[in-house]
Amino acid sequence: xxxxxxxxxxxxxxxxxxxxxxxxxxxxxxxxxxxxxxxxxxxxxxxxxxxxxxxxxxxxxxxxxxxxxxxxxxxxxxxxxxxxxxxxxxxxxxxxxxxxxxxxxxxxxxxxxxxxxxxxxxxxxxxxxxxxxxxxxxxxxxxxxxxxxxxxxxxxxxxxxxxxxxxxxxxxxxxxxxxxxxxxxxxxxxxxxxxxxxxxxxxxxxxxxxxxxxxxxxxxxxxxxxxxxxxxxxxxxxxxxxxxxxxxxxxxxxxxxxxxxxxx
Amino acid sequence: xxxxxxxxxxxxxxxxxxxxxxxxxxxxxxxxxxxxxxxxxxxxxxxxxxxxxxxxxxxxxxxxxxxxxxxxxxxxxxxxxxxxxxxxxxxxxxxxxxxxxxxxxxxxxxxxxxxxxxxxxxxxxxxxxxxxxxxxxxxxxxxxxxxxxxxxxxxxxxxxxxxxxxxxxxxxxxxxxxxxxxxxxxxxxxxxxxxxxxxxxxxxxxxxxxxxxxxxxxxxxxxxxxxxxxxxxxxxxxxxxxxxxxxxxxxxxxxxxxxxxxxxxxxxxxxxxxxxxxxxxxxxxxxxxxxxxxxxxxxxxxxxxxxxxxxxxxxxxxxx
Numbered sequence: 362x363x364x365x366x367x368x369x370x371x372x373x374x375x376x377x378x379x380x381x382x383x384x385x386x387x388x389x390x391x392x393x394x395x396x397x398x399x400x401x402x403x404x405x406x407x408x409x410x411x412x413x414x415x416x417x418x419x420x421x422x423x424x425x426x427x428x429x430x431x432x433x434x435x436x437x438x439x440x441x442x443x444x445x446x447x448x449x450x451x452x453x454x455x456x457x458x459x460x461x462x463x464x465x466x467x468x469x470x471x472x473x474x475x476x477x478x479x480x481x482x483x484x485x486x487x488x489x490x491x492x493x494x495x496x497x498x499x500x501x502x503x504x505x506x507x508x509x510x511x512x513x514x515x516x517x518x519x520x521x522x523x524x525x526x527x528x529x530x531x532x533x534x535x536x537x538x539x540x541x542x543x544x545x546x547x548x549x550x551x552x553x554x555x556x557x558x559x560x561x562x563x564x565x566x567x568x569x570x571x572x573x574x575x576x577x578x579x580x581x582x583x584x585x586x587x588x589x590x591x592x593x594x595x596x597x598x599x600x601x602x603x604x605x606x607x608x609x610x611x612x613x614x615x616x617x618x619x620x621x622x623x624x625x
Numbered sequence: 626x627x628x629x630x631x632x633x634x635x636x637x638x639x640x641x642x643x644x645x646x647x648x649x650x651x652x653x654x655x656x657x658x659x660x661x662x663x664x665x666x667x668x669x670x671x672x673x674x675x676x677x678x679x680x681x682x683x684x685x686x687x688x689x690x691x692x693x694x695x696x697x698x699x700x701x702x703x704x705x706x707x708x709x710x711x712x713x714x715x716x717x718x719x720x721x722x723x724x725x726x727x728x729x730x731x732x733x734x735x736x737x738x739x740x741x742x743x744x745x746x747x748x749x750x751x752x753x754x755x756x757x758x759x760x761x762x763x764x765x766x767x768x769x770x771x772x773x774x775x776x777x778x779x780x781x782x783x784x785x786x787x788x789x790x791x792x793x794x795x796x797x798x799x800x801x802x803x804x805x806x807x808x809x810x811x812x813x814x815x816x817x818x819x820x821x822x823x824x825x826x827x828x829x830x831x832x833x834x835x836x837x838x839x840x841x842x843x844x845x846x847x848x849x850x851x852x853x854x855x856x857x858x859x860x861x862x863x864x865x866x867x868x869x870x871x872x873x874x875x876x877x878x879x880x881x882x883x884x885x886x887x888x889x890x891x892x893x894x895x896x897x898x899x900x901x902x903x904x905x906x907x908x909x910x911x912x913x914x915x916x917x918x919x920x921x922x923x924x925x926x927x928x929x930x931x932x933x934x935x936x937x938x939x940x941x942x943x944x945x
Contacts, residue, residue, distance in 0.1 A: 470693020
């Protein structure tokens, strides 16, 4: 959040909905070596909802991929921490993303290639619920099921909002991309094994992600029910925080709410 | 003028060459967008079924999945029609293949005018212009079956994204066994002093026949074939321009941004020379037999010869 305020740009709503999921993946679930980010047998992770990059960078920094201080270079000229992830800039990123839907299809290719080469790692891809509007996601979902890619896990950050969304009863009451049960039905209809979890209940997330039915013939969709802007009362569920930059006062209040203190 | 002998189509050469290259290169895989029986990727599937992946009628994912496979060291060939690869899947190519510099080869079949009986949706005249504007992507357009096979060998071993332009009909033979394709190198097919004709792809056969017709009419054409539009062999183009003082480009592609655009861009800086561009004018195509299309859109041997003749005659008395 400090990095976004410092850069005067970026996204906060999406990263905050995904942060427990990213934390669980990088600190517990995925088989990775931060000190050897290009380790050939690592699990692959693709942030297909690439605009949540700051969330990924924060977790990677805390996990030891690069110094935490470097987060303040986010979005700055010559930084490795591009506004949307660039695999040529930062080791440990398994695909460049930012154009929604494309990272998912790349993940399908990684998983298919892993099968082809008899490689044992798991490919993880995080997809936004709004991103599921993209036809490309369903092109890939069909192919993944067709080739029984049971080494592929799509973690769907179902935060019920997208950048602007669909008009509700008023202009500011924006509706999310899908009804609550709709996403599970869609992924299931495309031949995926569907698991649901509260994406902010860290023990539950660890339990679910650590015990997925991998290797059982079907790709897996984890539908994580989340809240956009989670953790900051005035951001939660407000679509305007998709890509709004906090003022100094808002930053200070947000950090207090997050138990971080206003100084530092 | 004796017509050139007819040879194998580029699409068939593509299928045959991939089978051969696949024998020595185990990393080569082919991803098909449900057009294998047209693009002749089916020849590869028959020989190496375990390395052929049907990806369905879904081109964005076709390209995206190829990028993912390339991250593991595989060498994926994406095979579909040029119109679908370049236009429909452009964002996948730009973001996942070009910007990442991944080792994906995109084979655009049925490119240009010679996909007769399809109409404007399928006739793709913009692919060279679009693909050469993507940083880091090599753009290759071979002239005949032999050059197609040699080019595929070279681009398979070249590390980085490549677009190769292929076409459907049987194509006249230009090159023999001694020909070596070098990525980024143009080749003088015929020497002359009156005018330089620069062509690419299967249009080179008609440019060569037109050059012979023009010789009979007293015009000595220097014919430069440019199978790699990017990186462009600027030295060869400058040398050819300097020798004749007048350049005419001809291509089975839009006159905007393709070979003619690339040549004009280069010469305007390196050796300012008059450049006239023959090709598909700023219009869309239509259905019809290939010969009728070539005639109507100005790319038949006779129409190219006439156009060059007029341009050369018209310039007399003008400085060049």
